[in-house]
Amino acid sequence: MTAANEFTTEVQRPAIVVKRDVPIAYEADVVVVGAGPGGFAAALQAARMGASVVLVERFDMPGGVHTSGLQGSADIGVGGIHTELMQRFAADGYIYTATEHTHPGWAGNPLSHYERNKEPGSAFTRMTFNPEGAGCVMANMLQEAGVTALYGTSFVDAIVTRGTGNDSISAIVVENASGLQGIAGKIFIEGSGTSELVARAGAPFVRGGGGQPEGTGWDGVERPIPGGLLWTMSGIDFQKLAAHQESAKDPLLHKLMAEAAASGDLPEAVYRPRMAGKNVYGDAYIGHPTLDMSPIAADGTYVLWQNVPYEWALHMDDDAADHAKAKRALRAFINVEAKFLRKYVPGFENATVSGIGRFVGVRDGRHPIGEYVVNLDDVKAGRTFRDAVTKPMTKTFFWGGHRKYTFEVPFRCFLPKRIDNMILTGASLSFEYKTLFMVMRNFPWCTQTGEIAGFAAARCIERKIKPKEFEFNTPYF
Ligand SMILES: Cc1cc2nc3c(=O)[nH]c(=O)nc-3n(C[C@H](O)[C@H](O)[C@H](O)COP(=O)(O)OP(=O)(O)OC[C@H]3O[C@@H](n4cnc5c(N)ncnc54)[C@H](O)[C@@H]3O)c2cc1C
Known part of the structure; x- marks a missing residue:
């Protein structure tokens, strides 16, 4: 995290400090970091609802693990943008079905x-989709919706303004063919898949990777x-x-x-x-x-x-x-x-x-701590929430006896602690590891969470409120 208009690189020993002015090259209502299923759907939905949206993606297409990472597994549509995606992939001849x-x-x-x-x-x-073809379709959809999608652009840092209670992000720093650029915005969406925006903005998270704190597999x-x-x-x-x-x-x-x-x-x-x-x-x-x-x-x-x-x-x-x-x-x-x-x-x-694949995918990256952390007990108990984002869902959990549970997910797990104007998506939601892994980070769900985040962001822009003030009282899906 750095002060406005400064870019500081920290290395381990010895440290060098690089300071320079970074021009604000773009300003938007909604700024999305990463164009995986979460960031893609968030940008698309917010733009379709009338918000101005800038999306930064370090690779050359949207889709994240599922396109740039060659994962490509397709599913029957689960509604909303996910169903639309499956239909558009099929219409353009990119769905392949083995039987x-x-x-x-x-x-x-x-x-x-x-x-x-x-x-x-x-x-x-x-069913699979052709990752390269799917990336073209997704890029077209963003273009049609008027999203300013900056490919070949890496998110580098977040400029955070200290508040009396929570902090807020005023801009992000990116690096691309133009060098370092600033992008100012009102609401920032975390779609990096590994919670980079969360980490750089100083929001709390549990470190992923390596041995798991919870200890055991299913x-x-x-x-x-x-x-x-x-x-x-x-x-x-x-x-x-x-x-x-x-x-x-x-x-x-x-x-x-x-x-x-x-x-x-x-x-x-x-x-x-x-x-x-x-x-x-x-x-x-x-x-x-x-x-x-x-x-x-x-x-x-x-x-x-x-x-x-x-x-x-x-x-x-x-x-x-x-x-x-x-x-x-x-x-x-x-x-x-x-x-x-x-x-x-x-x-x-x-x-x-x-x-x-263009990158080695991280299956277990940082886990942000949100206003609510969905855990296995919630799932097992079938806990309901006043701010549920979907109607009750039923999924099989490896942990918890490898059986099906019906449960809800609250909007509060889209809201990181400490930062006022950020919304989480995809694999960066505030879920404990046992509920996230294998279950709540699949392609359909990550797309759904992006759509929910984009919807919430656009509503907040319309109403001139912060995401934490948004009352999510009707399930989106
Ligand atoms: C190896 C592997 C195999 C998987 N297999 C399956 C499977 O079989 N089925 C299934 O449903 N799910 C699978 N998953 C899980 C699923 O792919 C992810 O949970 C899902 O893609 C997460 O979506 P996301 O949008 O949060 O992030 P991602 O898909 O990770 O997308 C993040 C995007 O952000 C971009 N980005 C990251 N950092 C920056 C930055 N600093 N600047 C600019 N852009 C950035 C990335 O380039 C990427 O495009 C797998 C995951 C991995 C890693």
Whole structure:
């Protein structure tokens, strides 16, 4: 946090202080940091309701983990902007649907990320959107709504004005092709996915990443939740792969891996055995070069998971050295794995790396402390709230016995403590880790939270009130 018109860089030892004037290049009613599902929907909704909106995004398109990060998993629309997105992706030909007919033998295959536990040969439907195409559609939607979307622009700092009670943000500092610029606004929306705006503005949060303070996963075993880099390969002949798994009696490709390791094609440091159930996602989740993939975008194209090894316990969201280490290591792992697959695994002879996510996604970043922190007890108790943002929702929680609960989410968990004019979205909501992870940070919900935040911001602008004064008394969804 810095004083107005100053930009201070802090490094660990020795410190240097850089001071310079930063011109205010834009002013808007609503300023959104990050264009993931949360920031995207917030900007869109606020602009559609008449607010002037500037959105900053460091990459070249909206969509966050789901486009720039190549996640791409699509769902049936849950209403509002999310449903509209699914319809527009479909209309532009960017939805790809895999079923037991397009991918016979996929359900129950141990290499399948999502369908591995299904009955072999059973029916399944796996919808994805083409991340690059989806990013184009989302960019168009922002353009149509009149959002000033600044791509290639990184949020750097928040200029905070001290109040007698709470503080408020007067402007943010960004860095882009023009150098450092200031963007002044009335309401600021946190859409960075890792609560960067919260941290720079001095609002309170619990640090994410690494070992979890709560200790245990759904099965009672303590472990961190690593970040991950998704990548795609095209030209895979899955039927040939499946035939090999069966004829060689090598469902997990262990024989091929042993062969490659013996030939020096799988360096020991890279080889990571499966964790046999000892991790949040069960048996497959981590482990390169073991395959963990899902169909995406087109026939013969699959998205593959490459995760940071658990034991590294990196803090990629707030430690640049950890961040760089993860990026270096995962690119190297992908290269080794791609070479292994092409050389040793039937069905991959003509496969090629067709994409690597623009960033290593953080699954467990900072958790802001809001005016209310949604916790597992709220969920288990089915607690109701006067400021519920949706009608009661039912979701399966890993923690709490891996069963379904029906519950509500209050608007107060969109409002960070200490800062008056900020609204949270997406993975940056004020949820404790056990309620956020796996459940309340999925694509549909993050889009919904953005839409709710954008709605609230626009109403506050209309009524000239602060978000904390806004009475959220009718569920939005
Ligand atoms: C590896 C991984 C796999 C996942 N798999 C699934 C899944 O299978 N299904 C599912 O539903 N969910 C999945 N998730 C969770 C889901 O993707 C996230 O919870 C969701 O994308 C969060 O949305 P968001 O809008 O809060 O942030 P994000 O999607 O993280 O988007 C944040 C955006 O802000 C931008 N940004 C960040 N910092 C700055 C800055 N300083 N300046 C400018 N721009 C900035 C980023 O570039 C990005 O575009 C996964 C997450 C990860 C990391």
